[in-house]
Amino acid sequence: MFQSVISILLQAIIPLSIPVIVGAVLTRYKNLDTKPLQTLLLYYLIPGLIFDTLYKVDIVMDDVYKTVAFSILNLLLLWGVAVLLSKALRLSPAEGAGMTLISTFTNSVNYGLPLILLTLGQVGLEKASVYVILQMIIVNTIGIYFAARSEFTIKGAIKKVFSLPAIYAAMTALILKGFHIQLPSGLESGMSMIAGAYAPVVLAILGAQMMKVKTDRLESKVQLAFWTGLTIRLIIAPIMAWICLSILQIQGSLFTVLFILACMPVAVNAVVLAEEFNASPKLVSKTILWSTIASFIVLPILISIVK
Numbered sequence: 001m002f003q004s005v006i007s008i009l010l011q012a013i014i015p016l017s018i019p020v021i022v023g024a025v026l027t028r029y030k031n032l033d034t035k036p037l038q039t040l041l042l043y044y045l046i047p048g049l050i051f052d053t054l055y056k057v058d059i060v061m062d063d064v065y066k067t068v069a070f071s072i073l074n075l076l077l078l079w080g081v082a083v084l085l086s087k088a089l090r091l092s093p094a095e096g097a098g099m100t101l102i103s104t105f106t107n108s109v110n111y112g113l114p115l116i117l118l119t120l121g122q123v124g125l126e127k128a129s130v131y132v133i134l135q136m137i138i139v140n141t142i143g144i145y146f147a148a149r150s151e152f153t154i155k156g157a158i159k160k161v162f163s164l165p166a167i168y169a170a171m172t173a174l175i176l177k178g179f180h181i182q183l184p185s186g187l188e189s190g191m192s193m194i195a196g197a198y199a200p201v202v203l204a205i206l207g208a209q210m211m212k213v214k215t216d217r218l219e220s221k222v223q224l225a226f227w228t229g230l231t232i233r234l235i236i237a238p239i240m241a242w243i244c245l246s247i248l249q250i251q252g253s254l255f256t257v258l259f260i261l262a263c264m265p266v267a268v269n270a271v272v273l274a275e276e277f278n279a280s281p282k283l284v285s286k287t288i289l290w291s292t293i294a295s296f297i298v299l300p301i302l303i304s305i306v307k
Contacts, residue, residue, distance in 0.1 A: 001305075004304035007304075008300040008307075012118040012300075013296055013300055015118060016111075016114055016203060017296065019200045019203035019204045019207065020203050020210070023203065023205060023207025023211075024207035024208065026207075027207070032208050034205055034208045034209060034212070037201065037204075037208070038205065040201070041205060042165070042166075045194060046165075046198070047165040048169070048191055048194030048197075048198070049113070049198045050129055050132070050133065050166050050169050050173070051173045052173075052191045052192055052195035053129045054129055054169075054177070055173040055177060055188075055191070057129070059174075063127060063130070066248055066254060067127075067130045067131050067258065068134065070245065070248055070258050071131065071134045073248065074241055074262055075104055075138065077240045077244065078237060078240055079100060079103070081103060081232060082102070082103035082104065083100070085228055086100070089224060089228060092280075094278055094279055094280045095222060095283060097146060097147055097148070097279035097280065098229075098279045098280030098283045099229055099232075099280075101143070101147060101266075101267075101270040101273060101274055101279060101284055102229035102232065102233060102266050102283070102284060102287045102291075103233065103237070104146065105135075105266065105267040105270050106237075106261065106264035106265065106267055107206070107264045107265050107268055107292070108128075108131065108135050108261045109135070109267075110202050110203070110209075111203075111295075112128065112132070112260065112261045113125065113128060113132060113198070114199040114203055115260065115264075116128045116257060116261070117199060119260070119303060120256065120257065120260075123253060124253065127253060127254050127257045127258075128261060131261055132261075133167070136166055136167070137161050139267070139269060140161045141158070143273055144160070144273065146273075146279075148276075148278075206292075210289055210292060213271065213285045213286075213289045218283065222282070222283050225280075226286055229266075229287045230287055230290060230291055233265060233266055233287070234291060234294055240262075241258070241259050241262035244262075245258060255306065259306050260299070260303060263298075263302050264299075265291035265292040265295040266284070266292070268288055270288065271284045
């Protein structure tokens with residue numbers, strides 16, 4: 001197992017860390033502005049990657065059903081854990097909302113997809129694409145509900161989901177496949193180029209975001225919530241994912257892909273929701289930073305177990 005962990009460190013984690021470090025250094029010394037890069041990511045690279053992947057993959061509907069079932073079951077279990085621990089710690093409603101965001105949403109887009117691509121190749125990326133699309137929908141619907149239940153509206157959440165170009169990219173790819181429409185070779189090559197640009201850019205953005213995450217000193221009660229949230233993401237979440245996958249009898253490469261994605265650190269976008277709806281952004285920010293740093297050690301161990 002030790003050799004497997006070292007191998008994953010050398011083959012996946014170190015290559016991933018290079019663009020992350022570059023993004024962090026550029027932010028530290030050149031004040032890299034991530035807002036235009038986020039726009040590039042959201043409206044160009046992610047849609048291009050999802051279109052290219054779904055257009056080329058042979059979709060297995062059984063995998064889709066299992067991915068949907070896993071996403072829902074895992075979300076519900078982690079939500080339950082967050083609620084129970086928030087009550088046990090007597091957290092305020094804002095801190096409880098922050099704990100829920102920490103527990104339920106992972107960095108599957110910015111970090112998970114490049115990691116899957118390096119460790120499992122194109123086959124893993126194809127299986128991961130369905131999960132990532134589901135996460136985009138969940139974050140912009142249930143995520144808003146978790147962050148601000150009093151301000152949550154179904155109409156607003158649906159509108160938010162359909163403002164994402166990735167949804168239309170997925171729909172277009174599936175329609176083309178359904179009607180067996182072949183893209184011109186030049187257009188197909190262009191989409192592949194966009195997909196190829198995704199990983200280094202998104203990892204540089206992750207590094208920049210980590211540098212900008214605030215690490216203000218927390219009150220003792222919130223500090224306890226931080227350690228609890230970190231424990232949920234690094235230890236309890238993998239256990240919950242394994243239980244869900246076993247209940248649903250998911251096996252093979254799909255098991256590995258879903259397990260890895262469910263074990264990612266806290267989603268960077270969680271702090272956006274936390275700041276927008278006052279869901280203890282300091283707690284969420286600190287957990288994002290340290291769960292991401294810890295993941296460079298924890299993930300190789302977890303991957304070596306399931307790979």
